[in-house]
Structures are given as structure tokens and as C-alpha cells.
Amino acid sequence: MLRFIIRRLLITVPTILVVLTITWALVRLAPGNFYSNEKAVPAAIEKNIREKYGLDKPWYQQYWKTMRGIVRLDFGTSLKYEGESVNAIIARSLPVSATVGILAYLLALVVGIFAGSIAALHPNSKRDYASMTLAMLGISIPNFVLGPILVFVFALTLYWLPPSRWNGFFSRNLILPVLTLSGLYMAYIARLTRAGMLEVLRSDYIRTARAKGLSEWQVVTRHALRGGLLPVVSYTGPALAFLVTGTVVVERIFVLPGLGNYFIQASLNRDEPLIIGIVAFIAITLLLANLVVDIAYAYLDPRIRY
């Protein structure tokens, strides 16, 4: 197990370098640069700017400079938010994104597993059809549609909840963004749970568990869920990736000062250090999360040995 973890961590390093190289190349290949949105500058001043930021050097020297910083976990300073280091921006915006993302995923897990289990325990019943219809809707409606609908209903029509903006970690402002973000995962997890549980509930060892004299609740919680949730666990890795793209949209809709919002701003601004910094951070997070998922998998299914 330890060897497996070390091996996986070692593979992570080249993966991140490849991701960052591609990101760097894409930013460079895109037309324009970080000052081209401002008013036109005289040639002499442009020359000074290029010298100051090292843009006059050959590309491989610039690439090397960027990568050297990343290896030291120093992403440089933002070109747009002057004087602010990329690390400081990430440190400031991450808690916002993480709060929304984690709450959304937890909500999705609780509701999704519950709805999926109920559906699987009563297949082809009204409860099954109701939860699976909702799940189908949840998967089909994109978050940039769901968000405005929720705002329209709960904020602008019923006046129950604030429509947007950040107001601390435990404010009512979080309810709508979390709901918007978790809709898709809730639906997906409900479907995965239903499929996984149906398969496990059909298996012989569930009959054994009933023969042992366990109550239906014990049969489900002790015997069925552990196996039935394997698909949900393996979905956690990709889900985190989608969560990142999801927060980009949701933070934009609800005007939250999170990583996603900064990422969009950075892209529009051609703020190269900030783009690469956020991409690097997200890449590392996702790779580590996938590693955790694989370890959890081995715990849930003792037959898996790495």
C-alpha cells in the first residue's frame, strides 16, 4: 500500500508539469497580452514593459523562469492585481470555493445516496420513478440555467434568500450557490447509488444476511451500502474535477470571490502568473483527490490490492 502511494505521488510530478506546459503554451499562443486591453501604448513604453516582465527574452528562457518558480511553489505576482502574489490570491479565494464546493458535495452525497437507496429498495415503485425523474432533470439542466431559475424563484419572487454576494462562511447567501452547484452531483450520485445498490441487493450474500436474522435496515447499512457505493466512490474523483468547473460558473452567477471567479478574471486579463498558479493548484488538488479515492476503494473492497 505504501509503495503504491509513493509510486502514485511520483507519477503526479510529470503529470503536473505536462499540464502546466500546455497551459503556458495556450496562454502564449492566444493573441494579445496582459496590457493589450488597456489604451494603446507608445513603442518605447511597450519596450520597457516587455523588458521589465522578461518578455523580450527567448521563449525557452521565459518558460524556464516560470517553471523554476512553480517547482519552488512560487507562482510570482499577479500582473493585474499589482503587488499581490498569486499565492496570496489563492489563499484568499480558496476558502470561498472550498466552502461552496464541499458543502455542495456533502449535500449531494447525503441526498443522492438516500434517494438512490430508496429507489433501489423499491424498484419500479412510485418512489423509484419520482426520484429517478428528478435525477434525470438534475442531470439535464445545466447549472447556468438552474442558478438563475433558483435566484428568480427564491430571491426575486419569494424574497426568501439573498440572490448573490459573499457574506461570510455560514450565511444564508450560501444556500442558493450550494444548491445550484450540487444539483448535478445529487442527481448523478442518486443514479449511481441506485444502480450499484440494485446490483448488490440481488447478490446471494444479501440473502445470507437476511438468513442470519438481520433486520432490513442492518442488511442495507452493513452489507449492501458498502458494496453498492463503490461506483459513487469512484465517481468522487471526476466529480471534484467537475466541481471545479462548476464553481467557475456558480461563482460568476452569485458574484462570489472564489478561485473560479479569479480564474475567469485572470483569463480575460491574460494574467499569466495567476492563470498558471490557479491551474497548478487545481491540478495538484485533483491528482491528490484521485489518490485518496483509490485508497478509499481498497478499504471498501478488500479484494483490491495495489
Next chain:
Amino acid sequence: MGTPNNELTSSGWAVPPLASVTGEPLLAIRDLKVHFKLAGRSKGIVKAVDGVTLDIAAGETLGLVGESGCGKSSLGRAILRLTEPTSGQVIYRGRDLARLTQKEMRQHRRQLQIIFQDPYASLNPRMTVGQIVGEPLETFKLAQGREAETRVQELLETVGLSKRFSKRFPHEFSGGQRQRIGIARALAVDPDFIVADEPISALDVSIQAQIMNLLERLQREKNLTYLFISHDLRAVRHVSDRVAVMYLGKLVEIAEAKTVYADPLMPYTRALISAVPVPDPKVEALRQRIVLEGDVPSPIDPPSGCRFHTRCPYAIQTCTEVSPPLVEIKPAHFAACIRISPDQPDIEQVAPGAAPGLDAAVAAAGQPVVA
């Protein structure tokens, strides 16, 4: 218990003498039916078990044989309510298991256990052997902590496994070892009655004998009663006191084990027994097989009258009309066929077209006989 067919018990059923056993049966099955509705638009109903009446005496091994799909396993599971019976009674120590609530039935799982056919699929792959065997102890609060651990280790040794195995997972074991784990699990609650649902059919021939011997030893040591379900006729003969033959959801013949094999009355039983290979090439070459025509008819729409008439070489027109009851043709030897009777027990000797058992069948209509 000496006079056949007219002695009524409190439940109102005519009870003939039990073969080789006396006293109250441990388990009395009365007109048990297990019907499955087919999913989808088709209105079909699979009659897996269709009116089985049977007594199982304490301490005996009742072998239950029949082709695949004849309802043997459904009957075994319905007794334990692992499949809900559609109608009928399963009377165990004076209580009808079929009418208990789920909660009451769970309490009875201490006394009635089952050994499953597939030792690979029936053990939860995510639990250690110790957890699998120990879980019933915890459920019924029979033992806890260290005591439970010791008990699990004793159980493992009882079934011939090392007590060190309790920390391992099922996939680390062979089929025979896994079946031993399944048996240890069934024994954990110290039951009186065990349904052995094809316990050896998934095992190598060399292992089958070991498991059968283990089951016999456990029966002697713990005074168990078995319903031994199998399609392996040799295995059933080896372990059973009595043998019941099932065809398409109904019992067709039941008698002491050696009688069923030496002197089968039913054409179907004769065909089954003639199909058993003999492990001696010389004898095997001389073996005369009775080959039945066609396949087992679908239990969704079983043949009218005697269900075997479509494949029976002795069938006459009346067989398609009258459903034959189990009749005590010879002492303690029951068969369901209108073409034989206590006076004319050998179907070969019965005049062509004659049905000496017809009167008994008509008289017994609606009055099941307990075998």
C-alpha cells in the same frame, strides 16, 4: 398413528404414518405455494411451488430431488421466508412461520438456518470470515467481544478450518473451504433445522464427499434436522433417511431413501434414477436409460391434470384431466399417479388404459395427504 388416511389432527389434515419416525413432526408444510408474478406486461405467473404438503421429523434428513427449475430451492427458501410463500402453512413447533411478521420471523432464524448453494457468491466479499460467522452471534446477542471471538474460532474448528482464518477474507479460500465457512455461519446460532440448498453442487467431486461427511457428523453431534436439496441423486441417497421427488412444483413420490432407489413407483422417478451414471465402466455400459421425451414444460403454464403427462410413456387420456394426489401405495411409500394403486403398485403390470388409482384421486380431491 397406525391407521392410514382417516386419522385427523387438530389442523384437520389426514395424517398417514411417517416412515421410520414417530411423534410430532418438527416441521409441517401444508399446501405451500410459491408463485412469482412475471415483470412487465405479460400476465404470466410462475408456479414454482404449487401445493406441497410434507412433514419433516426431528432428527431426520429429508432429501429433496428434481430437475433444475422444479421448485426445490423455492420450497427451501419459502420455508425460511427468504422468498415469501404465496399461500399455505409452515408449522414449526406449533407456530405457522408463513404468518409471522418479519420481526417475529427474524427471531425464528435462530432455529432455522440455511446453507446456500454457491459458496462464492453467498459470502460478503467485504467482510472477514470472523465477521461473517460472528455476525449472527451479535444479532441475537449470544456472545460479545472476546467471548464471540472464541465462539467463532470454535465454530471454525468444528467445521474443520483453522481458527487462525477468522481474520481473512472469503476470496482467500477455496470453494470447499468457503462452503465450510457457510456451514459455520449457519451453525453459529445453534439451529435445529437446516435447509441445505444444493450445498455440494458447486464443489469439486473430491470435496463433495468431505462436505457431506461433515454435514452427517454435525447432524449426529448437534441433533440437526436437514432438508437436503440436490439434483445429485447419489449424494441424496448417501445422506437421506427419506427422499422426496419434485416435478414442476409438486411432490410426486416420497419414501425411505433406499426404497425410492430400489423400487421407484413413479415413471418420473424411474427415469431420474436410470439417469444416474455408475462409476464402473462395465456396469455403466449395461445401464438401461429411460430417456424422457422433450423438456420440462414451463411452470408458467403447466400441463393440466398430471403435470408429467406430456413426457410420461404410460400417460392415458385421463392423466390430462385428473390431478393425481399423493397416495400411500405401499407402506410409507407415497406416489402421485392415478395409474397405480395399493392393489396394483407396479405400473408395468397395470392393464393398458386402466387407472386403478382414479377413484382414490377423485375421493381425495381437495383433501391433501401428508407424506
